[in-house]
Amino acid sequence: MLTGVEFRPVQTRKTFEEAVAQIAERVRHGELRVGDRLPSERLVAEQMGISRPTLREAVRVLVKAGVLEVRPGSAGGMFVVGDVVPRELVHRTQQLRLGEIGGVLEARRLFEPRVAQLAAAYATEDDFAALEETIERQRALLRDDRMPQSAEDRFLQLDLQFHLGIASATRNRSIMKLMRSLLRDLEIARDMTLHEPLAPAWSVEVHERTLAAIRSGDLDRVEAVMDEHLGGLERTWERESGRSMVRPVPEFLRPVADRG
Template identity: 30%
Template sequence: MELKPIKTRKIYEEIVEQIRELVVRGELKPGDKLPSERDLVERLKVSRASIREALSALEMMGLLEVRSGEGTFMRRLKPESVIAPLAWMLSIEKGTVQELLEVRKILEVQAAKLAAQRAQADDLRELEDALENMRQEIVNPELGGEKADLQFHYAITRATDNKILILIMDAISDMMQQMLKTSREKLYQGKYTPNILYSEHAQIYEAIKRKDPKQASEYILEHLSGVEEELNSHIE
């Protein structure tokens, strides 16, 4: 297997990336034994501490298994662990609210379109539950609305029945919830109120329910663009 010398300040992340590439290329498979720490130090030209940091991170992701007296082996991945490296990287590189909103527009506009085409009865019930939770915030503002908001958008993704899209949403869900929590106060300082947010989400739901992909995608784009514009006005 080919490993390259490290030439970056974030050494352990580069080690993680190289091992990930070996997995993608099929050079490392479940059950394969990794080279020893000493071998990795020599081949990657980094410190033993950096190697241990990278291996520890990979083990926490569930990608490696350390067997006492035997060495370190690749684990057989569970579906939910495939997205773990992305979620882990996102926890390090927080990014900005602007960047997250850009990603959400890229993902969720298409997700709404697919949801309108594929949503089943249980998907619609999940969306209805989220809307009801958002409605409760109007009556009881102290409840906060970020959890119901995230529940609604996640339900749209689930309704696409696209496993990869759902895994990606899993990876960014923590960031989304944090963003929704911190941005809500700013939204309420401008044109947005719980009533308006509820109304915009209800529009999206109705378009999905009547199986109108064009309207569903337009409504969610309008909603996300409105939120982006309002938040940018506070930054400026």
């Protein structure tokens, strides 16, 4: 299926790396799925504002990683053949420094609970079904006693897709754009969660409760579960990095349970 996905102009000097990252990101977020055909090489290069030879080099990397396949002929083109992007490929293009993650987590606490509350107001049964499907796919990965690397990568991608699904339910393109940017910057911190015992099981359980709260339309219930949801990654980052927030946290940003 020819996808209508569009790409943004490359804005760094690392044109090759960003071209790889943009295509990989769309696969990780579920916007490009197995069987989808990308727009033509000419159109993708124009959208990114890069040369076609540079795009071809990026495509070769993704072909080698098992994500894309280039097929010749009039019915050919660039096709998605793998729905899991190797984590090392994501990290190679990740430019966020570890010390900056605290600021990203702070921004997330301001933004994402409000997104979930807006989703509670606008979500449809189709949105709920899509979120439930993502949770079920995560749950299926927990049936093995020990996740192989490929399953961990898939689990993280499904986690990203769950949060994007909530943003999509708001019916607001600006919110979707902001959520994509936020999740890109959280890649390193999200990987840390799988180093913690039982973190994947907890993630599935909190996703189930998040979906139930959004479905209920109870904004206080949404606030409470999102507070717990975001707090898990914040505490993991503090343990893994050995750091805490670099400045005093305002009262309105503190987890509800910590407020006096």
